[in-house]
Amino acid sequence: MKVTVLTGGVGGAKLVLGLLQVLPAADVTAIVNTGDDFRHIGLHVSPDIDTLLYTLSGKANPALGWGRADESWNFLDTLRAMGGPDWFALGDRDLALHVLRTARLAQGQGLDAITADFARAMGIGAAIVPMTNDCVATQLDTDEGRLDFQHYFVARRCTPHVRQVHFDGADAARPAPGVIAAIHGADAVLVAPSNPFLSIDPLLAVPGIADALVATPAPVVAISPIIAGKAVKGPTAKLMAELGIALANRSIAAHYGAWIDGLVIDLGDDAPPGLAIARTETLMRDHADKARVAQVALDLAASIAG
Amino acid sequence: MKVTVLTGGVGGAKLVLGLLQVLPAADVTAIVNTGDDFRHIGLHVSPDIDTLLYTLSGKANPALGWGRADESWNFLDTLRAMGGPDWFALGDRDLALHVLRTARLAQGQGLDAITADFARAMGIGAAIVPMTNDCVATQLDTDEGRLDFQHYFVARRCTPHVRQVHFDGADAARPAPGVIAAIHGADAVLVAPSNPFLSIDPLLAVPGIADALVATPAPVVAISPIIAGKAVKGPTAKLMAELGIALANRSIAAHYGAWIDGLVIDLGDDAPPGLAIARTETLMRDHADKARVAQVALDLAASIAG
Numbered sequence: 344m345k346v347t348v349l350t351g352g353v354g355g356a357k358l359v360l361g362l363l364q365v366l367p368a369a370d371v372t373a374i375v376n377t378g379d380d381f382r383h384i385g386l387h388v389s390p391d392i393d394t395l396l397y398t399l400s401g402k403a404n405p406a407l408g409w410g411r412a413d414e415s416w417n418f419l420d421t422l423r424a425m426g427g428p429d430w431f432a433l434g435d436r437d438l439a440l441h442v443l444r445t446a447r448l449a450q451g452q453g454l455d456a457i458t459a460d461f462a463r464a465m466g467i468g469a470a471i472v473p474m475t476n477d478c479v480a481t482q483l484d485t486d487e488g489r490l491d492f493q494h495y496f497v498a499r500r501c502t503p504h505v506r507q508v509h510f511d512g513a514d515a516a517r518p519a520p521g522v523i524a525a526i527h528g529a530d531a532v533l534v535a536p537s538n539p540f541l542s543i544d545p546l547l548a549v550p551g552i553a554d555a556l557v558a559t560p561a562p563v564v565a566i567s568p569i570i571a572g573k574a575v576k577g578p579t580a581k582l583m584a585e586l587g588i589a590l591a592n593r594s595i596a597a598h599y600g601a602w603i604d605g606l607v608i609d610l611g612d613d614a615p616p617g618l619a620i621a622r623t624e625t626l627m628r629d630h631a632d633k634a635r636v637a638q639v640a641l642d643l644a645a646s647i648a649g
Numbered sequence: 650m651k652v653t654v655l656t657g658g659v660g661g662a663k664l665v666l667g668l669l670q671v672l673p674a675a676d677v678t679a680i681v682n683t684g685d686d687f688r689h690i691g692l693h694v695s696p697d698i699d700t701l702l703y704t705l706s707g708k709a710n711p712a713l714g715w716g717r718a719d720e721s722w723n724f725l726d727t728l729r730a731m732g733g734p735d736w737f738a739l740g741d742r743d744l745a746l747h748v749l750r751t752a753r754l755a756q757g758q759g760l761d762a763i764t765a766d767f768a769r770a771m772g773i774g775a776a777i778v779p780m781t782n783d784c785v786a787t788q789l790d791t792d793e794g795r796l797d798f799q800h801y802f803v804a805r806r807c808t809p810h811v812r813q814v815h816f817d818g819a820d821a822a823r824p825a826p827g828v829i830a831a832i833h834g835a836d837a838v839l840v841a842p843s844n845p846f847l848s849i850d851p852l853l854a855v856p857g858i859a860d861a862l863v864a865t866p867a868p869v870v871a872i873s874p875i876i877a878g879k880a881v882k883g884p885t886a887k888l889m890a891e892l893g894i895a896l897a898n899r900s901i902a903a904h905y906g907a908w909i910d911g912l913v914i915d916l917g918d919d920a921p922p923g924l925a926i927a928r929t930e931t932l933m934r935d936h937a938d939k940a941r942v943a944q945v946a947l948d949l950a951a952s953i954a955g
Contacts, residue, residue, distance in 0.1 A: 385752035417721045421745035425770045435741040439727035442748075446691035464731045 346641065347372045347529040347561075351542025352379070352391040353408060354575065354627075355535030356398035358566060358640075359469060361633030362533075363399065365641065368468025372525040374552075376537070377454065377473045378481035378510055378545030381493050383431050384422075386441040387448055390493075391542065392458055392473060393440060400465035408576075410434050430498045455519040472525065474546045477516035481545055482509045492541070501578040505585045508540055513548035518555075526555040531644035534565035536625060538579045539598050540586065556602040562647035564605040564619075564640050567592050569612060570626050605643045607636065619647050652947065653678045653835040653867075657848025658685070658697040659714060660881065660933075661841030662704035664872060664946075665775060667939030668839075669705065671947065674774025678831040680858075682843070683760065683779045684787035684816055684851030687799050689737050690728075692747040693754055696799075697848065698764055698779060699746060706771035714882075716740050736804045761825040778831065780852045783822035787851055788815045798847070807884035811891045814846055819854035824861075832861040837950035840871035842931060844885045845904050846892065862908040868953035870911040870925075870946050873898050875918060876932050911949045913942065925953050 346366060348359055350373050362371050379390045390409070397403040397411045404410045414434035423429040433441065440461060447457045453476040462471045481492040485503035495503060526532055537543055547553045556563055569592055574580040580590050588594045592608050596615035605619035614620045621643040627633045652672060654665055656679050668677050685696045696715070703709040703717045710716045720740035729735040739747065746767060753763045759782040768777045787798040791809035801809060832838055843849055853859045862869055875898055880886040886896055894900045898914050902921035911925035920926045927949040933939045 384748050385755055386748065415721055415723045415741060417741040418724065418744050418748075421742040422749065425745055425749055425767065427745065427749045435721060435723040435744075436727040438724050438741075438744065439731055439733065442690050442692065442724075443728065443731055443733045449691055461731065 344530045344641065344645075345370045345372075345528060346531050346533060347374060347525040348533045348535055349374050349543055349546050350391070350395070350535035351376045351537030352394035353398075354537045354568060355391075355542070356395050356403070357627040357633050358533065358535045358637060359395065360398055360630070361627065361635070361637030362641075363469060364630065364634040365638050371469040372521075372529070373469060373471050374522050374525060374546060375471060375473055376542045376545050377475060378479050378541075379492050379496075380478075381480065381491060383433070383441075383493075384428060385445065386433075386438075387445045388431075388433075388441050388493075389444065389454070389458075389473070392454075392471060393437070395471050396440070396458075396461055396465055396467065399462075399467045399469060399471070402465070410437050431493060453519070455521065470521070470525070472521050473519050474522060474552065475516040475549050476519045477512065479513045479516050479545055479549065480511040481541060482511050483507070484509065496578070501581060505582055508544065510545050510548040513545065514550070516549045518549055518551045523551055523555045526552070526559050526561075529559065529561045530648070531641060532556065532559060532561050532563040533640050533644070534563065534599065534603065536566040536568040536575070538568060538582070539595055540582055541578070553602065562604045562644040563602055564607060564644045564647070565595065565599055565603050566607040566625060566636060566640055567595050567609070567612070569595065570609040571611060575626060604647045607640050607643060619643055650836045650947065650951075651676045651678075651834060652837050652839060653680060653831040654839045654841055655680050655849055655852050656697070656701070656841035657682045657843030658700035659704075660843045660874060661697075661848070662701050662709070663933040663939050664839065664841045664943060665701065666704055666936070667933065667941070667943030668947075669775060670936065670940040671944050677775040678827075678835070679775060679777050680828050680831060680852060681777060681779055682848045682851050683781060684785050684847075685798050685802075686784075687786065687797060689739070689747075689799075690734060691751065692739075692744075693751045694737075694739075694747050694799075695750065695760070695764075695779070698760075698777065699743070701777050702746070702764075702767055702771055702773065705768075705773045705775060705777070708771070716743050737799060759825070761827065776827070776831070778827050779825050780828060780858065781822040781855050782825045783818065785819045785822050785851055785855065786817040787847060788817050789813070790815065802884070807887060811888055814850065816851050816854040819851065820856070822855045824855055824857045829857055829861045832858070832865050832867075835865065835867045836954070837947060838862065838865060838867050838869040839946050839950070840869065840905065840909065842872040842874040842881070844874060844880075844888070845901055846888055847884070859908065868910045868950040869908055870913060870950045870953070871901065871905055871909050872913040872931060872942060872946055873901050873915070873918070875901065876915045877917060881932060910953045913946050913949060925949055
């Protein structure tokens, strides 16, 4: 059963880790948001791709929730002492990926090929594919003006009031090689419980991806990011409130629209009408949680496919 | 007494450290070889400038003889694990300078302004000025073909037989702002006991610098890199043999030519005719050695100036 997952960072990485417990790695493809990518001190940082790489290779930092385990911070300390920008924390080990990626991009290599090599070097069997090799930048119109995503998310800690979300460059972006084929050729397409507005919408903004989701014969199942009427983490709840969207599964279903066939929701939450629904505890704390949520999503997809 | 020093890396840094014990920092200018500069994984590395920065700020690594103290190597370990190039060792703290310099160069800032800011951030009172803001690359014609300096020096550990030394780009390079004025306006110009062929010749290859050395009214005093008929370190002796040049002070004097007025030599070595000579133990092990060699060079310059 070939499964393709649309994903942002942490939540999606957990779901993919669950899938890898119940499926052969070669059957799993993650299409990853790159709207959070940015240049920092000249280095190309791909936060969601790196979260996938670190999580799937067992190198994620469990205490921080970002970056990698066994990290040191001597680069950052020295950068700060030199008067360099220290608002975005780059660990010494983490830096190796950014430096190598930046150098290869400068040579004209695609982010897809670079990411595939990184995944191979880290022993990851699943395919990790950026949504696009082109530059798409998530930006937010806020009460402090238009902010780049990392400025909003890290430097301003999601404090500004968001009025609208933009994906700068998306109009001209092309899906990375393999993206459309992975959606058309899958037996099931899953949408990770990532932030729909910040982590999944960038993928949908790349011309061709939304059309492929409508056209694919595979069932498309989303896992809701809402648990017990709340968002697990990150700015989802605050952002939805600021956008005037109720924090409910019906909002998620309405936002994604006709191209999703099913929704996995938490035990006590609202079940949007008109969709195949599966319920489970969707909070993914340990390996067993992740495998269970993944299996519930796959079972729902199988039941939709009939 | 305003003193300007032409210098490469380690030996020159020691001499400047000596000068700073006997002169106010504001009166000392180091004009530094950038022929060893290169791009590594997209990062602009300036080995001689960094040796000056680390040595003068007390951050040099005394055990390695290069790089900085209190260093860690997690970036390099990770880079190696990712299949990246590990032949040039970039420490985690050292990396901060390369990343920051590369980003500022990409913004169009000059290496001179960047270096001055770095020196200020590291509490260095002396002026550290790159010989040029333009790209000059020391390359060696060897029995293995033409090699970039760092490839010859680090990757091949000076093993190839050198036939000729080139300074690629020197013809079109301009002295960095302040270089010519520092030579003309000095009360004494010193040439550090760096490798004449690899560390001082690149400066002389930048149009305008050799002319300024001829024209300056200041006495010009070189400190010989030869001690007891040997070269202290690095590839000097091997290189001179390969170029068919006797390892003697008379060779150093002949190589520099008419623009030097005096030479500081070790106690038992040959004294080239036609030059003002001062003798002292020129091996600079501790702070007292460095101050003594600096003072002997200044005294010789003062006696020449009359």
